[in-house]
Amino acid sequence: xxxxxxxxxxHGAIMLDAEHTRFALWAPDAFDVSVELEDEQSLPxxxxxxxxFVLNTRCPAGTRYRYNIDxxxxxPDPASRAQAGDxxxxxxxxxxxxxxxxxxxxxxxxxTEAVIYELHVGVLGGFAAVEQHLARLAELGIxxxxxxxxxxxxxxxxxxxxxxxxxxxxxxxxTPEQLKHLIDTAHGHGLAVILDVVYNHFGxxxxxxxxxxxxxxxxxxxxxxxxxxxxxxxxxxxxxxDNALMWLLEYRFDGLRLDAVHAIEDPNFLQExxxxxxxxxxxxxxxxxxxxxxxxxxxxxEQGFDAQWNDDGHNxxxxxxxxxxxxxxxxxxxxPTEQLARCLNQGFVFQGHFTLDGTPRGEPSGHLPPxxxxxxxxxxxxxxNRALGERLHQLTPPDALKAATALLLLSPMIPLLFMGxxxxxxxxxxxxxxHHGELxxxxxxxxxxxxxxxxxxxxxxxxxxxxxxxxxxTFEASRPLLTxxxxxxxxxxxxxxxxxxxxxxxxxxxGTETQGTEVLGFGAxxxxxxxxxxxxxxxxxxxxxxxxxxxxxxxxxxLFAQPPxxxxxxxxxxAPYCVLVSLTPATPLHPVNGERL
Numbered sequence: 001x002x003x004x005x006x007x008x009x010x011h012g013a014i015m016l017d018a019e020h021t022r023f024a025l026w027a028p029d030a031f032d033v034s035v036e037l038e039d040e041q042s043l044p045x046x047x048x049x050x051x052x053f054v055l056n057t058r059c060p061a062g063t064r065y066r067y068n069i070d071x072x073x074x075x076p077d078p079a080s081r082a083q084a085g086d087x088x089x090x091x092x093x094x095x096x097x098x099x100x101x102x103x104x105x106x107x108x109x110x111x112t113e114a115v116i117y118e119l120h121v122g123v124l125g126g127f128a129a130v131e132q133h134l135a136r137l138a139e140l141g142i143x144x145x146x147x148x149x150x151x152x153x154x155x156x157x158x159x160x161x162x163x164x165x166x167x168x169x170x171x172x173x174x175t176p177e178q179l180k181h182l183i184d185t186a187h188g189h190g191l192a193v194i195l196d197v198v199y200n201h202f203g204x205x206x207x208x209x210x211x212x213x214x215x216x217x218x219x220x221x222x223x224x225x226x227x228x229x230x231x232x233x234x235x236x237x238x239x240x241x242d243n244a245l246m247w248l249l250e251y252r253f254d255g256l257r258l259d260a261v262h263a264i265e266d267p268n269f270l271q272e273x274x275x276x277x278x279x280x281x282x283x284x285x286x287x288x289x290x291x292x293x294x295x296x297x298x299x300x301x302e303q304g305f306d307a308q309w310n311d312d313g314h315n316x317x318x319x320x321x322x323x324x325x326x327x328x329x330x331x332x333x334x335x336p337t338e339q340l341a342r343c344l345n346q347g348f349v350f351q352g353h354f355t356l357d358g359t360p361r362g363e364p365s366g367h368l369p370p371x372x373x374x375x376x377x378x379x380x381x382x383x384x385n386r387a388l389g390e391r392l393h394q395l396t397p398p399d400a401l402k403a404a405t406a407l408l409l410l411s412p413m414i415p416l417l418f419m420g421x422x423x424x425x426x427x428x429x430x431x432x433x434x435h436h437g438e439l440x441x442x443x444x445x446x447x448x449x450x451x452x453x454x455x456x457x458x459x460x461x462x463x464x465x466x467x468x469x470x471x472x473x474t475f476e477a478s479r480p481l482l483t484x485x486x487x488x489x490x491x492x493x494x495x496x497x498x499x500x501x502x503x504x505x506x507x508x509x510x511g512t513e514t515q516g517t518e519v520l521g522f523g524a525x526x527x528x529x530x531x532x533x534x535x536x537x538x539x540x541x542x543x544x545x546x547x548x549x550x551x552x553x554x555x556x557x558x559l560f561a562q563p564p565x566x567x568x569x570x571x572x573x574x575a576p577y578c579v580l581v582s583l584t585p586a587t588p589l590h591p592v593n594g595e596r597l
Contacts, residue, residue: 001307009168010024010026010052010235010238010242011024011025011026011079011238011239011242012079012080012081012167013059013065013076013077013080013081013091013093013094015061015093015095015096015272016056018060018061018095019058019060019438020052020056020057020058020059020407020479021056021057021059021060021063021093021250021594022055022056023035023054023055023056023057023059023077023079024046024052024053024237025053025066025078025366026050026051026052026053026210026235026239027052027053027069027191027212027213028050028051028213028214029051029211029212029213029214029215029217030053030069030070030546031070031071032044032069032071033039033045033053033067033068033070033212034067034068034282034462035055035057035063035065035066035067035068036065036066036067036068036074037059037063037065038063038064038065038090038271041265042044042068042099043055043057044047045067049087050213050235051213051319053575058216058272059093059313060093060263061093061095062092062093062095062215062370062407063072063093063241063315064084064089064090064091064093065077065091065092065093065143066090066091068517069208069211069212069479072441073208073211075208075211075212076089076090076091076165076206076208077091077158077165078165078208078209078213078239078241079165079166079167079239079242080092080165080168081094081096081167081168081176082094082168082171082175082176083165083168083171084171085171085337086154086155086156087152087153087164087165087205087206088206089171091165091168093118093138094176096250097178098177099177099180099181099184100250100478101180101184101385102184102188102322103184103187105186105190106252106283107285107286107459108192108254108285108286108536109143109144109190109192109254109286110286110287110534111286111288111307111371111414112144112371112506112509112510113506114143114144114192114497115141115143115144115409115414115415115417116140116143116144116145116146116194116374116414116417117137117144117145117146117416117417117418117419117475118145118146118148118162118379118380118413118416118417118419118513119147119148119418120147120148120159120160120196120380120419120429120478120548121134121147121150121170121173122156122157122158122170122172122173122475122477123429123475123479123480124179124479124480125170125179125180125581126172126173126237126480127173127174127181127510128174128178128180128181128558129184130145130182131181131182131185131186131480132251132500133205134185134186134189134191135189136482137189137191138189138190138191139495140422140491140494140495140498140500141494141497141501141502142191142417142498143191143192144191144192144193144254144288145156145158145186145191145192145193145194145197145550146193146194146195146257147193147196148160148196149161149163149167149196149197149198149259150163150169150179151163151165151166151167151169151170151197151198152162152164152165152168152169152170152171152213153170153206153213154174154203154205154206154434154435155204155433155434155435157432157433157434157435157472157475158170158434159380159384159430159433160196161197161198161203161259162203162204162205162433163198163202164202164203164205164206165206166198166199166239166240166243167243167246169371173211176251176564179251180251180252183251183252183253184252185312186351186555187252188577190198192253192254192255192286192288193253193254194253194254194255194256194257194288195247195251195253195255195256195257196256196257196259196457197243197244197247197256197257197258197259198259198260199229199243199258199259199260199261199264200223200228200229200260200263200264201228201263201413202225202228202229202257203223204225204439205224205329205435207438208406215230215233215235215236215469216229216230216233216236216239217229217230218232218265219344219435220567221265222357223263223289224263225263225277227431228263228265229262229264230237230267231264231265231266231269235340237269237272239463240249240269240273241272241273241276241361244256244276244277245276245277245280248277248278248281248287248389248570249281249420251357254275254285254286254287254288255287255288255290255293255505256288256289256290257290257292257305257309258270258289258290258291258292259292259593260292260293260294261291261292261300262293262294262295270291270300270303270305271300271304272408274289274303274304274305275304277289277304277394278304281342282556287559288306288307289304289305289306289377290305290307290308290309290374291305291307291308291309292308292309292311293308293309294311294361295361296308296312296347296348296350296351296361296362296363296365297360297362297363298316298347298363298364298365298367298368298373299313299363301365301372302368306371306372307371307372307373307374307414308372308374308380309374309376309416310343310347310348310350310373310376310413312339312343312348312350313334313343313344313375313376313413314328314375314376314377314378314379314382315331315339315347315349316332316336316337316339316340316343316349317340317377317404317407317417317564318377318382318392318445318544319331319332319333319336320336320337320340320523320543320544321377321392321395321396321400321401321404321543322392322395322396323575324395326453326454326455326456327453327454330356331350331355331356332349336523337519337522337523337524337525338519340467340525341517341518341519341525341527342414342517344411344514344517344525344527344539345367345514345516345517345527346364346366346514347365347366347368347370347373347417348353348362348363348365348373349370350362351363351364351365353507354366355442359371359473361582366514367411368373368530369412369511369512369513370411370412370413370509370512370514371412371512372413372508373413373415374413374414374415374416375408375413375414375415376408376415376416376418377392377401377404377405377408377413377421378391378392378418378421379416379418380418380429382487383399383428383429383497384416384429384430384431385431387451387454387456387457387466388428388430388462388467389428389429389430389431389467389477389478390428391420391421391424391425391426391428391429394426395440397545398469399562399563399576399577399578400543400577402493402562402577402579403542403543403577403578403579404543404579405493405494405497406539406541406562406579406581407498407539407541407579409497409498409500409501410497410500410501410505410539410559410560410581411539412415412505412512412529412530412531412537415501415571417494419480419482420480420482421494422454422490422491422494423481423482423490423491425480425481425482426523427472427478427479427480427481428478429472429478429480430467430475430477430478431447431467431469431474432468432469432470432474432475432478434475435469435470436470440470443469444468444469444470447466447469448463448464448466449463451466453464497560498530498561500559500560500581504559504583505537506530507533508532508533508535508537509532511531511532511533512529512530512531512532512537513529513530514527514528514529514530515528515529515530516528516538520540520542520548520549520550520574521542521544521546521548521549522544522546523542523543523544524540524541524542524543524544524548524574525540525541526539526540526541526550527539527540527541528540533586534586534587535583535585536556536582536583536584536585537554537581537582537583538553538581538582538583539579539580539581539584540557540572540574540580540581541574541577541578541579542575542576542577542578543577544576544577545576545577546576547573547574547576548573548574548578549572549573549574550571550572550573550574551572552572552582553582555582555584555585556582556583556584557582557583557584557585558580558581558582559577559581559582559583560579560580560581561579561580561581562578563575563578
């Protein structure tokens with residue numbers, strides 16, 4: 001596997017050989033920079049053009065170091081490959097070749113095979129502990145695990161979106177070698193591994209770039225987290241592109257999910273990142289690039305990115321399943337069935353349509369294949385951004401949830417599960433951090449005030465019951481119990497559906513096109529797709545408590561029914577909380593003129 005060269009990987013401490021390291025820091029607002037080694041050596045870095053400070057020196061792997069800025073401030077390396085502890089501790093020189101890979105020929109998996117399982121490494125106990133789940137997930141039918149962000153953050157507990165050292169795997173989860181071992185082991189089980197990366201901001205604690213590299217930010221543009229990152233600066237672009245390439249080339253991740261790219265102001269950065277990834281990864285490898293993007297930019301999915309998380313589909317389904325219409329669900333309150341139909345037929349719900357505040361959102365997406373959209377019933381956001389972190393099975397009728405799960409796992413869109421879905425885990429997934437002092441109080445109160453617009457928490461006294469993100473118990477309560485027989489029926493239900501997907505859907509996915517979706521009644525739709533082999537996949541779904549008229553497809557083979565009653569296919573009525581999944585073979589060619597019969 002090729003590694004970047006010194007010329008193309010400028011940031012950080014890069015080993016030249018077994019005994020020597022090059023230190024490079026972009027610090028255009030500093031006068032003097034030195035590297036302070038753990039043996040109390042202080043070595044001045046030499047100023048270079050364009051704000052760089054560089055030094056080649058004798059320094060083996062494992063050496064701990066910090067940078068000293070103008071003799072006033074000691075800081076970690078912003079491109080630290082590992083931390084000896086928290087963000088305030090020493091950075092560590094890492095040998096990228098130290099780990100001995102066992103599955104060197106792993107090529108990845110085609111995107112159409114993706115069944116993604118999102119998980120949080122911390123609540124599962126770290127890199128080594130996650131390995132204990134891999135065999136079970138592969139047997140279930142999962143083909144990829146997606147790790148929530150790993151970039152070093154302040155403290156030991158965090159969702160990961162407050163990271164401040166993007167190159168360093170979180171030290172409380174394990175070492176770089178342990179992360180590589182997790183990925184290597186996953187590949188041995190046939191599992192791809194995706195990493196969620198945050199390129200739209202740095203966390204509020206432990207980021208010192210404003211002191212010596214103000215060029216990382218632009219004060220004329222702001223995001224919800226502060227000044228926007230200035231991707232107009234070549235050094236800034238390279239910092240993040242090199243980070244993406246490090247995860248893909250050195251750690252051999254199979255893909256990246258870019259968080260909230262709508263908060264990235266530069267319109268060309270994402271296209272350049274995708275182009276560089278495609279250029280610098282081996283052509284035979286399957287490398288997946290996906291995004292979260294409130295702007296629903298369909299054009300981005302034609303510029304090197306494979307798919308987008310489809311929040312529109314989730315939101316419409318959530319309103320139909322729970323009846324909740326608070327906050328952002330208000331956009332789906334009036335016509336959720338029609339919006340779900342549009343999602344299944346065209347991808348996005350909002351494709352330039354006006355939102356409640358009168359602004360247009362999104363781009364036309366009906367020309368994209370269904371596999372350009374990642375569908376989910378819940379994820380870390382949709383559970384954790386609830387005040388109490390309840391899971392969907394605690395909010396909706398069991399039969400309705402089973403019907404929606406069949407839609408998720410058997411539609412041509414790419415399905416994503418969140419850890420614990422397959423067991424209907426009772427444990428919540430709450431928002432947790434480990435901030436201290438004034439910041440801890442601000443985060444706690446900010447979290448509670450987020451729910452002032454929800455009817456259940458309009459009373460300030462009710463908001464006091466929302467768990468404190470900094471309380472250790474909030475984190476401990478979010479550990480899912482993923483073993484045992486308490487929910488084996490749900491586990492078997494997922495296994496059954498994923499076996500059908502692997503056998504009947506995945507081989508037909510390449511070349512699939514939507515064929516239209518019909519609204520049958522409130523909460524009820526009939527969706528059709530022309531699969532790559534010419535067959536027709538049909539999903540008839542009723543998420544309401546009222547039966548609706550249903551016209552069965554002649555000659556169709558029933559792949560799945562919930563409730564499991566095959567006679568439902570021919571009764572002409574779609575029962576409450578029901579789903580029928582059927583497949584009609586391709587019409588054979590006429591033996592003489594080649595026309596369809």
